[in-house]
Amino acid sequence: MAGPTLRDVAAEAGVSIRTVSNVVSDYPYVADDTRARVQAAIDRLGYRPNLLARSLKQGRSHVIALVVPELDVPYFAELARLIIAEGRERGYLVMIDHTDGDKNLERELILQNARPMNFDGVILSPLALSGADLSERPPGAPILLLGEKSFDSLADHVAIDNVAAADEATTHLIDIGRSRIAAIGVQPSGYDTAKLRLKGFRRAHRRAGIPVDRSLLMTATRFHRTDGAEAMRRLLARPDRPDAVFCFNDLLALGAMRTVLAAGLRVPEDVAIVGFDDIEDGRFSTPTLTTISPDKQLIARQAIEQILTRISKSDDAAPIEIRAPFRLAIRESTAGVPRDGGSRHQADRPASRPTRSDSQP
Amino acid sequence: MAGPTLRDVAAEAGVSIRTVSNVVSDYPYVADDTRARVQAAIDRLGYRPNLLARSLKQGRSHVIALVVPELDVPYFAELARLIIAEGRERGYLVMIDHTDGDKNLERELILQNARPMNFDGVILSPLALSGADLSERPPGAPILLLGEKSFDSLADHVAIDNVAAADEATTHLIDIGRSRIAAIGVQPSGYDTAKLRLKGFRRAHRRAGIPVDRSLLMTATRFHRTDGAEAMRRLLARPDRPDAVFCFNDLLALGAMRTVLAAGLRVPEDVAIVGFDDIEDGRFSTPTLTTISPDKQLIARQAIEQILTRISKSDDAAPIEIRAPFRLAIRESTAGVPRDGGSRHQADRPASRPTRSDSQP
DNA sequence: CATAGGCTTAGCAACGATGCAATAGTGCGC
């Protein structure tokens, strides 16, 4: 169970523990034949350094934690994968934990006291974390936030410009001729993401001179398919249903799409849909989903790079804010089909989709 | 950066380090007032035990690794979430890593030498790992395999009965009147999962007295949507296209479904589709996806329980095999719509789906 | 009154590694 230690290798090679350590850590002043002898002993015994002991001594674990609300939400899974990969390239292990939505407060607290496991840093994708929570954090491993700018930045963060992105998505709906546009994903309070996306939604309306119908702002406690489906059901039950929906994430959008289609309506002809996040599902739904596509690869890289900088330099500089790029991926769910008023049941399903503004894998 | 240690607390409380340790670990023979004094000091300083040091001393890290091929494949993400949760309940941290498909061999090897991080155990979901690879593993942390029975079991494993499940899925297609049934996901070699599912597929045919058309067995190098879409494209290009498809996982099925719908055909009327895994996407696709639904919750629990048993008892008993239950979730993609020969373009989209054998969230 | 036994506290060594710096041995220049 215990595995060989430096001591065992030293005995095997007939040198001191220290010399073995020197070989392992590539210390230059080791005679060639000694090095060879030690290496042979290492191979023979199958020695592997005990990272726990090394970490303890060095005061650094080479592990960073990634905390997301829910790992099985595709956006987070995709991001987690990229962050793990980025960390690995730099010799860091990434430990994932999830807060399960609302329980986050308690979990968050545990993570702010994250010293226990000796994470060298924590990358946190907050749901309902306030600036106050952050400021109460005891000094320890650096924290980096993914997503929203949490009030007065008390920590680094990496995010796309949510307002601009939501604006662009909404403007796209306006551009294809929609005017009764609903929003799904509005949050009661505290959730920065939703706030910023709503802000962009409003801004687009303002610029286009279209009033926002407040009754079309649908709240969603969580950002799952089922919430999107439910919100859309409420929307369809109204006499004056919307002709487009901007959903604050792709899962909401896919849930909403399901409801629209199951009700016998067409997407985008009757209801155009735009999502947010560009998860893979949306590239294979029917119709495929128009969505805001953040550059996840870049987000992952910048997050890791920035937190490693903090770690290595114990950098006390002011928190920085990193803007990652995004683009609007236009697909079939808004397919540029012009709004044509009453002819609601004109065609069957088109045999092949006409426009394809975005590559389909 | 360093945080207070036992020593600091001891000084603060005016007792020995050992006594503080006794308080922290709930040793019963500590005088009440001493305990109170120490606790106060702990609170005042914000002391948190250093788990690295504790692990080093105890020779146990309370971390287990979960290695999956790809974290952003929904099935694995869902499973990972459950396993993390199960581990957490038992005081274990679960560290996730992914092998990225084929690179797995090298990564696997690293993980078999997983001692570095001092994982107490490794839960591995292998893609192309052979029994030989396993037997070469140096003795160390116990390994548990998720999924297929890898030849002569050299490690515990938890899995559903893939042959029976594939059989049931295929039989369902036969029961609703299909006879030209394709399979998507056949693997060239070495991949146990695919082999077993193909075996069940054949068995169902044999029992029903229907010959298997080998040209309908579609290989797929990976199990992604795009592979399913591509395979289905090849199938549809044939003059004698199939009337049903059994896909070896849900992603393949969703990709295949996309292709069928984009070609202007109907699911299930023209082509019925069954998947495997029951990922959430399939419950919200249109049509919703009939699929084999393994009891993931139970798989996660049993995997954690079994590996913790091995860890705690350093149990040398023979490897055991745990069968998790599954069921066939019948949804719209096979919706019991009877096969009606030529009338391919009969109806428009049904306004509301007729049968609903499975709950829709 | 002596002794056993329970309570309470603490000292020491050790987990496996590395930082620091000392000890030798060699070759070189002046």
Next chain:
DNA sequence: GCGCACTATTGCATCGTTGCTAAGCCTATG
């Protein structure tokens, strides 16, 4: 011939914690 720079190897202390065990005290019991 001596000091100095450089190479090669090593011992000791230490990271923060816990296992083991001793020591002191107090109470109950024969």
